[in-house]
Amino acid sequence: xxxxxxxxxxxxxxxxxxxxxxxxxxxxxxxxxxxxxxxxxxxxxxxxxxxxxxxxxxxxxxxxxxxxxxxxxxxxxxxxxxxxxxxxxxxxxxxxxxxxxxxxxxxxxxxxxxxxxxxxxxxxxxxxxxxxxxxxxxxxxxxxxxxxxxxxxxxxxxxxxxxxxxxxxxxxxxxxxxxxxxxxxxxxxxxxxxxxxxxxxxxxxxxxxxxxxxxxxxxxxxxxxxxxxxxxxxxxxxxxxxxxxxxxxxxxxxxxxxxxx
Ligand SMILES: N[C@@H](CCC(=O)N[C@@H](CS)C(=O)NCC(=O)O)C(=O)O
Numbered sequence: 005x006x007x008x009x010x011x012x013x014x015x016x017x018x019x020x021x022x023x024x025x026x027x028x029x030x031x032x033x034x035x036x037x038x039x040x041x042x043x044x045x046x047x048x049x050x051x052x053x054x055x056x057x058x059x060x061x062x063x064x065x066x067x068x069x070x071x072x073x074x075x076x077x078x079x080x081x082x083x084x085x086x087x088x089x090x091x092x093x094x095x096x097x098x099x100x101x102x103x104x105x106x107x108x109x110x111x112x113x114x115x116x117x118x119x120x121x122x123x124x125x126x127x128x129x130x131x132x133x134x135x136x137x138x139x140x141x142x143x144x145x146x147x148x149x150x151x152x153x154x155x156x157x158x159x160x161x162x163x164x165x166x167x168x169x170x171x172x173x174x175x176x177x178x179x180x181x182x183x184x185x186x187x188x189x190x191x192x193x194x195x196x197x198x199x200x201x202x203x204x205x206x207x208x209x210x211x212x213x214x215x216x217x218x219x220x221x222x223x224x225x226x227x228x229x230x231x232x233x234x235x236x237x238x239x240x241x242x243x244x245x246x247x248x249x250x251x252x253x254x255x256x257x258x259x260x261x262x263x264x265x
Pocket of ligand 1: 045046085086087088104105106107256257
């Protein structure tokens with residue numbers, strides 16, 4: 005993947021930031037995990053997990069506003085032209101493995117490290133339910149809401165209301181779930197990591213967090229974790245100067261149809 009000067013600088017900065025983790029990691033791999041990443045809530049899921057597990061990693065920015073997700077080398081790793089993705093040089097059998105889809109990456113890293121993804125079947129099912137709830141519900145609904153509320157060229161009141169209602173409903177589900185437990189699956193897990201970046205955007209999503217006191221308490225608790233803070237700060241500088249309303253950026257990101265090759 006071709007990288008410009010600014011990106012190299014950002015990568016070096018991020019690698020520097022990530023470096024102390026590698027020194028303190030009990031289960032270090034010889035080569036760092038390659039993280040293909042852009043600072044968005046889907047990217048944060050993986051940067052948070054890597055930070056929580058103290059796994060050494062190197063950041064490879066995928067500037068989705070410039071179309072780097074369509075580069076042939078990236079598509080070999082992530083055929084859905086979406087980040088995040090990882091390559092673990094020390095995958096199963098000691099051979100490299102490439103993984104796309106944030107939920108699959110979280111599960112892989114959880115199995116690899118034995119952290120934040122319990123082995124015991126009942127506890128594991130609890131985590132998976134809430135992980136898939138995020139992957140199929142909160143993420144896509146909040147994503148569509150973001151599109152119609154902030155970026156669509158026409159203002160479509162019906163679409164905005166449809167997704168605002170749905171995000172509101174999902175927050176209600178989360179709030180009830182969190183009434184009598186600290187985290188979504190009881191103990192802190194990859195399910196919480198999957199949700200935090202999305203729930204953090206409640207204001208932009210036209211929601212009132214005070215309507216959801218248990219969700220609010222959970223959000224504050226998760227965001228207070230140093231690894232979550234490091235994960236959500238990763239590559240923040242990369243986004244500087246990117247204008248999502250720029251027609252050139254929108255031409256890259258919106259109106260995508262099937263690729264033919
Ligand atoms: N289901 C995917 C979604 C990933 C996703 O939507 N990534 C966005 C950024 S948040 C992306 O790479 N967009 C590039 C594009 O739309 O071309 C996952 O969870 O990994």
